[in-house]
Amino acid sequence: xxxxxxxxxxxxxxxxxxxxxxxxxxxxxxxxxxxxxxxxxxxxxxxxxxxxxxxxxxxxxxxxxxxxxxxxxxxxxxxxxxxxxxxxxxxxxxxxxxxxxxxxxxxxxxxxxxxxxxxxxxxxxxxxxxxxxxxxxxxxxxxxxxxxxxxxxxxxxxxxxxxxxxxxxxxxxxxxxxxxxxxxxxxxxxxxxxxxxxxxxxxxxxxxxxxxxxxxxxxxxxxxxxxxxxxxxxxxxxxxxxxxxxxxxxxxxxxxxxxxxxxxxxxxxxxxxxxxxxxxxxxxxxxxxxxxxxxxxxxxxxxxxxxxxxxxxxxxxxxxxxxxxxxxxxxxxxxxxxxxxxxxxxxxxxxxxxxxxxxxxxxxxxxxxxxxxxxxxxxxxxxxxxxxxxxxxxxxxxxxxxxxxxxxxxxxxxxxxxxxxxxxxxxxxxxxxxxxxxxxxxxxxxxxxxxxx
Ligand code: CA
Numbered sequence: 039x040x041x042x043x044x045x046x047x048x049x050x051x052x053x054x055x056x057x058x059x060x061x062x063x064x065x066x067x068x069x070x071x072x073x074x075x076x077x078x079x080x081x082x083x084x085x086x087x088x089x090x091x092x093x094x095x096x097x098x099x100x101x102x103x104x105x106x107x108x109x110x111x112x113x114x115x116x117x118x119x120x121x122x123x124x125x126x127x128x129x130x131x132x133x134x135x136x137x138x139x140x141x142x143x144x145x146x147x148x149x150x151x152x153x154x155x156x157x158x159x160x161x162x163x164x165x166x167x168x169x170x171x172x173x174x175x176x177x178x179x180x181x182x183x184x185x186x187x188x189x190x191x192x193x194x195x196x197x198x199x200x201x202x203x204x205x206x207x208x209x210x211x212x213x214x215x216x217x218x219x220x221x222x223x224x225x226x227x228x229x230x231x232x233x234x235x236x237x238x239x240x241x242x243x244x245x246x247x248x249x250x251x252x253x254x255x256x257x258x259x260x261x262x263x264x265x266x267x268x269x270x271x272x273x274x275x276x277x278x279x280x281x282x283x284x285x286x287x288x289x290x291x292x293x294x295x296x297x298x299x300x301x302x303x304x305x306x307x308x309x310x311x312x313x314x315x316x317x318x319x320x321x322x323x324x325x326x327x328x329x330x331x332x333x334x335x336x337x338x339x340x341x342x343x344x345x346x347x348x349x350x351x352x353x354x355x356x357x358x359x360x361x362x363x364x365x366x367x368x369x370x371x372x373x374x375x376x377x378x379x380x381x382x383x384x385x386x387x388x389x390x391x392x393x394x395x396x397x398x399x400x401x402x403x404x405x406x407x408x409x410x411x412x413x414x415x416x417x418x419x420x421x422x423x424x425x426x427x428x429x430x431x432x433x434x435x436x437x438x439x440x441x442x443x444x445x446x447x448x449x450x451x452x453x454x455x456x457x458x459x460x461x462x463x464x465x466x467x468x469x470x471x472x473x474x475x476x477x478x479x480x481x482x483x484x485x486x487x488x489x490x491x
Contacts, residue, residue, distance in 0.1 A: 089125065089126045092324075093125075093126075093324060093327070093328070093447060094126055094324060095125070095126040095127060095322065095324045095325035095328045096321070096322045096323075096324055096325050097129070097322055097325050098126055098127055098128045098129040098130075098325075099129035099130075099131075099149075100127065100129070100130055100131070100149065100155050100156075100318070100322075100325065100329065101130075101131045101133055101149035101153070101154045101155055102130060102131070102132055102133065102154060102155065102156055102157040102158075102329075103132075103133050103134075103135045103141045103144055103145070103154040103156070103157035103158065104132055104133070104134060104135065104157050104158045105134075105135055105137075105138065105141065105158060106134060106358060106359040106360070107191075107280070107281035107282060107283065107284065107359075108188065108191045108281060108282045108283065108353070108366070108369075108370075108389050109158055109187050109188045109191060109281055109309060109310035110158050110187070110353075110358075111187075111188070111336070111340055111349060111353055111389075111391065112187050112188070112312070112333045112336040112337045112340065112391055113132055113157065113158060113187075113312070113333065113336075114132065114352060114353055114358055115336035115339060115340055115349060115352065116130075116329075116332040116333050116335065116336035117130055117132055118352050119335075119336065119339060121331075121332040121333075121335040121336050121339075122328070122329065122332035123332075124332065124335070125328035125329075125331045125332050126325075126328050127325065127328045127329055127332060130329070130332075132157075133154055133157075134358070135154075135157075137231065137232070137262060138160060138163070138231060138232035138235070139232065141154070141157065141158075141159070142163065142167060142172060142173070143174075145157075145167065145179065145181075145315060146173055146174060146177070146179060148315065148318075155314055155315055155318045156181070156312070156313055156314025156315055156318065157312070157313075157314075158187060158310055158311070158312065159183075159310060159311050159312075159313045160232060160235035160236040160237065160310055160311075161235060161236055161308065161310070161311060161406075161407070161410040162235070162407065162410040162411055162414060163232075163235055163313075164181040164182070164183050164311065164313040164435055165181075165183075165407065165410075165411065165431060165432075165435050166234070167179050167181050168180050168181050168316075168431070168434065168435050169431070171420070172234075179315065180315070180316035180317070180434070180435075181313050181314065181315055181316055181435060182313060182314055182315075182316050182319050182435060182436075182437040182440070183311050183312075183313045183402050183407065183435055183436045183437065184311075184312050184313060184314060184319075184326065184329075184330055184402065184437055184440055184441055185311065185312040185330060185333055185334070185400050185401070185402055185441055186308055186309070186310075186311050186312075186399055186400055186401065186402050186403075186406070187309070187310045187311055187312055187333075187337075187391065187400075188309045188310055188389050188390070188391055188399065189301075189306050189307060189308065189309050189389065189390050189394050189399045190299070190300060190301040190306075190307070190309065190387065190388060190389045190390060190394075191281055191282045191300075191309065191369070191389035192236070192237065192240060192279070192280065192281045192282070192285075192299070192300040192309060193279075193280075193282070193285040193296045193297075193298060193299045193300060193374075194240065194241055194244060194277060194278070194279045194285070194296065194297050194298045194300075195270070195277065195278045195279075195280070195284070195285040195288040195289070195293075195294045195295070195296050195297070196276065196277050196278075196294050196295055196296070196297045197270045197273055197275065197276050197277070197293070197294045198292065198293065198294050198295065199273050199276075200215070200276065201295055201378050202378070203215060205277075205297055206297050206298075206378075207297060207298045207302055207467075208248065209244070209245070209247075209248025209249065209250065209297075212245070212248045212249065212250055213248065213249045213250055213255075216250055216255045216256055217255065220255060220256075225256060225257045226255070226256040226257070226276050226277070227256070227257045227259070227274070227275050227276050227277070228241055228245075228252075228256055228257070228258050228259075228275075228276060228277035228278070228279065229258075229259055229260065229261040229266045229269075229275055229277070229278050229279070230258070230259075230260060230261075230278075230279045230280065231260065231261070231262060231263055231266075231280060232260060233260045233419075234414060234417075234419040236309060236310065237279040237280055237281070238258070238260075238279070239410070239413050239417075240279050240300050240303060241258065241277065241279035242258070242413075242417060243303055243304075243413075243466070244297075244298055244303055246484070246485070246486035246487070247303075247466070247467065247468040247470070249486070250486075251486050252417075252486075253417070253488060261275070263278075263280060263284055266278045266280075267284070267287070267288060267291075267293060270288065270293045270294050271293050277297075278294075281309075281310075282366070282369050282389070283354075283359065283361055283365045283366055283369070286365055286366075286368075286369055286374070287361070287365055288377075289375060289376070289377035290365060292377075294377065295376055295377030295378035296374065296376040296377055296378075297376075297378075299374060299382065299387060301386075301387045302387075302467055303466065303467050304464065304466050304467065305386075305395070306390075306394045306395055306396040306399075307464075308403070308406035308409070308410070311402060312329075312330075312333055313435075314326065319437070319440070323440070326440060326444075327440065327443060327444040327447060328444075330440065330441060330444035330445075331444050331447065331448040333400070334392070334400055334444065334445060334448055334450065335448070336391070337391035337392035337399070337400050338391075338392045340391040340392070341390060341391055341392040341393060343370075343371065343385070346367075346370040346371065347367060347370075349366075349370065350363050350364075350366035350367050350370055351363050353366060354366055369388065369389070370388060370389065371385065371388060372384050372385040372386065372387045372388035374387070393454065396461060397456060397461070398454060398455075398456050400441070401438060401441055401442075401445075401455070401456045402436055402437075402438050402441060403438070403456070403459060403460060403461045404432050404433075404436050404438065404459040404460065405459065405460035405461050405462070405464075405474035406461065407428075407432045407435070407436050408428055408432060408474050408477060409464065409472055409474070409477075411424055411425070411428050411431070411432070412425065412428075412472070412477040412480060412481065415477075415481065415489050416481055416484060416487045416488065416489055417487070417488050417489075418488035418489060422489055422490075422491070425477055425478065428477075436459075438459055442455055460474050460475075461474075462474070470483055470484065471483070478491055
């Protein structure tokens with residue numbers, strides 16, 4: 039009976055808070071809040087209503103980093119639609135990061151030093167930072183993975199000079215092209231924005247499936263987005279692995295075409311994540327759950343396709359991506375002009391934030407952390423014994439338990455809360471399977487790899 043009453047008052051709270059969030063949006067406008075002198079976007083204070091004392095955040099203030107690509111949408115929408123404020127996080131500051139390297143450096147500093155407490159990450163950056171693999175002086179900075187932000191929304195763009203020459207989804211002529219280039223001492227050059235994480239993995243997977251060894255047959259390097267686009271314009275860069283809106287922009291600006299969407303390489307794949315410094319979470323467990331509730335609500339809002347035109351307007355605004363809105367409109371509906379005559383018009387290929395054909399997008403499956411670590415071993419980024427210790431590392435970093443608590447408190451339907459930390463067997467476009475119960479068998483099944491298994 040008591041539980042019924044409390045559920046009833048919680049529903050009532052949600053309704054009231056929803057109405058207040060609408061008010062907040064009107065106040066804030068749709069194009070983002072004015073940036074402060076540092077260029078950061080500060081939330082307008084919005085009064086939180088009727089948050090039970092047990093769930094009231096320890097602090098309303100937090101600074102979260104993001105990169106201006108569609109993966110950041112749940113953070114930006116939670117801020118702009120008042121979903122953070124609704125759960126008591128009225129002092130969220132979203133801070134645009136110049137690069138993944140700066141995001142890492144700012145996390146090391148923390149918000150008390152002018153840096154950030156957490157935000158958007160490629161994988162397995164939280165694990166690498168936790169283990170001190172990519173930090174200054176290899177200092178271990180424990181982090182927690184708290185939610186997945188998105189699936190899909192990424193792709194591989196190829197310079198226009200290769201149009202019609204078989205650098206396509208299946209790399210029909212890929213091997214021939216790159217070996218001919220290499221023999222002439224003019225090696226095929228491809229870029230991603232940060233080494234040993236998602237964008238690096240996607241292009242490596244695709245190349246290797248097409249018979250190209252990314253470590254031997256081509257030059258694969260880390261280059262900032264803007265510079266890569268400039269290099270593709272002058273034809274000194276051949277390929278670029280990155281997130282929307284960059285690949286689409288390359289097509290619109292007629293610099294190149296898109297050979298492949300990541301949704302084609304691995305349908306419903308894990309992409310970027312929300313993760314925070316462990317000490318911030320340990321100190322502010324209720325505030326962490328309040329952030330998660332705001333993110334979950336934003337993810338559900340984003341998955342309503344009727345909201346996507348508005349989402350495109352907010353994201354493309356001057357304070358966020360600062361791009362023409364139309365660049366986001368079509369990809370958000372699963373419509374991709376690939377730039378080489380191929381057109382994809384399939385909603386299931388669009389970015390999803392809350393749910394996809396496999397179930398929850400937002401829930402951080404431990405089996406996906408394991409794939410990122412396994413792929414790191416495949417390419418020699420991490421030593422083979424990583425797999426022996428993977429479970430312990432994932433159990434420390436992946437806090438799906440906090441996600442579940444937040445989801446339960448937010449009244450998410452039980453059907454939308456996964457009961458297993460594993461999504462089970464994953465299948466890639468070349469037929470290769472990853473069984474999280476046996477990552478070694480996956481490594482053995484791959485023809486092109488750096489590790490000996
Ligand atoms: Ca990405």
